[in-house]
Amino acid sequence: MKKICPDFFKKFLARYARERAVTVSTMFTIARIVLTPFIVYAMTVGWWGVAFSLFVCAALTDVIDGGLARLLDQRTVLGACLDPIADKVLLLSCFATLSFVSTPLFTIPLWFVSFVLAKEFLLVGGAVALYYTRGYVDICPTKLGKATTLVQVLFIIWLFACYFFHWLPVKTYYMVLGTVTLMVSASLVHYSYEALSGEE
Numbered sequence: 001m002k003k004i005c006p007d008f009f010k011k012f013l014a015r016y017a018r019e020r021a022v023t024v025s026t027m028f029t030i031a032r033i034v035l036t037p038f039i040v041y042a043m044t045v046g047w048w049g050v051a052f053s054l055f056v057c058a059a060l061t062d063v064i065d066g067g068l069a070r071l072l073d074q075r076t077v078l079g080a081c082l083d084p085i086a087d088k089v090l091l092l093s094c095f096a097t098l099s100f101v102s103t104p105l106f107t108i109p110l111w112f113v114s115f116v117l118a119k120e121f122l123l124v125g126g127a128v129a130l131y132y133t134r135g136y137v138d139i140c141p142t143k144l145g146k147a148t149t150l151v152q153v154l155f156i157i158w159l160f161a162c163y164f165f166h167w168l169p170v171k172t173y174y175m176v177l178g179t180v181t182l183m184v185s186a187s188l189v190h191y192s193y194e195a196l197s198g199e200e
Contacts, residue, residue: 025068028061032086035061036093043097052160058090059153084141087149088120094156105168108159112181119188148180148187155180 035058042051065083095116098108155176162169 023068025065026082028065028068029082029086032058032061032065033082033089036090039090040093040097043094044101048160048163052157052164055090055094055156055160059157062087062153091149091152091156092117092120095152098156098159103163105162105166106170106173109177112177115181116184119184122188123191142187142190144183144190145187148183151180151183 035054039051039054039058042048042054062083092113095108095113099110099113101107158176161167162173
């Protein structure tokens with residue numbers, strides 16, 4: 001017993017440290033969070049070219065961190081928690097800013113920002129409720145969820161391009177806005193179903 005206990009605690013502490021280590025892939029995730037206030041500032045002062053460039057860099061970190069985590073086998077609890085948080089901070093900050101700042105063309109309607117924000121609160125609240133009910137939560141990112149995030153990212157990039165080049169594709173804007181809204185709604189329903197059914 002004296003020999004087993006120290007080994008057990010050593011392995012436990014080693015795993016604990018590894019799961020919460022700041023890996024190279026996690027640093028790219030953190031960079032996405034750090035870039036967000038700079039993007040918001042560029043938007044508020046009308047530097048749409050800068051906002052576009054920084055947002056593209058932030059979006060690329062989402063691709064890089066996932067690729068590095070798989071390539072270098074750096075999947076950690078910290079990285080798994082920070083990645084969706086970084087996505088939500090980036091997207092919600094940009095949508096909220098586009099709703100309130102004075103843009104050269106069209107703005108994001110407040111109802112859309114409220115809807116996306118409500119969706120995130122519902123998912124988080126549901127996950128907390130399930131944890132207290134079941135004692136665990138095992139909800140993995142789905143293809144629909146990833147596709148919804150990608151569409152939102154492309155929507156913001158497209159808006160920045162419109163602002164920078166002074167494009168005014170009104171019909172396309174409302175069509176894309178409607179598509180994004182439908183995908184966010186579908187994602188909410190899908191994640192709710194996955195959580196309640198207990199399936200991955």
